[in-house]
Amino acid sequence: MKTELQKCLDGELFKSSDAELLTIIHNARRLTKDYNQTTSTESDKRRELLQQLFEKVGTNVNVDTPFYCDYGKHITVGNNVIIGINCTFVDCNKIRIGNNVLIASNVQIYTATHPVGQTERLVENWDADSGVPYFRTFALPVTIEDNVWIGGGAIILPGVTIGKNTVIGAGSVVTKSIPANVVAVGNPCRVIREMN
DSSP: OHHHHHHHHTOOOBBBHHHHHHHHHHHHHHHHHHTTTTTTTTTHHHHHHHHSSSSOOSEEEHHHHHHHEEESTEEOOOSSSSEEEHHHHHEESOEEEOSEEOTTOOEEEEEEEOOOSHHHBBBOOOOSSSSSSSBBBEEOOOOOOOOEETTOOOOOTTEEEEEETEEEOOOOEOSSSSSSSSSEEOOOOOOEEEOO
């Protein structure tokens, strides 16, 4: 029988109030609180906290504060990565960030989502004492490949892959995967030109 964490990582409906998941979330909250209280000059302390928080963190990685995430341990970051001020990563499922990636301020990356239909999304006859949420959740991974630049305020939705060398314009809402070597902008985000 699968654990709720396994269901979550397999893209299946999972119970977000599961004890194992709550332990992971509380640990991430503690580590991000500690990280957000560091100064930009405390590079050794920051790196140590990121190594505890993330599944993997490469070399020459700068995550500006404040930074927020849900689980932390589902985030992998390659080499030469900048994550700007006030970014939020809802990493119920995996968020994979490649090498040489620029993520501007206020970018939001979401892996968690809910069924669209109200009867699938909400638990019928829900009881507040049941210990389960009144809603159903599932999560899909997000991948940002090498050499990507994501403009400020962009929102990346569950299940999206952004291909190598691509630029996502500021304020874009990325609802579907974007291929490599393009500039894409808008809501919903769409390719406006290819790059040589």
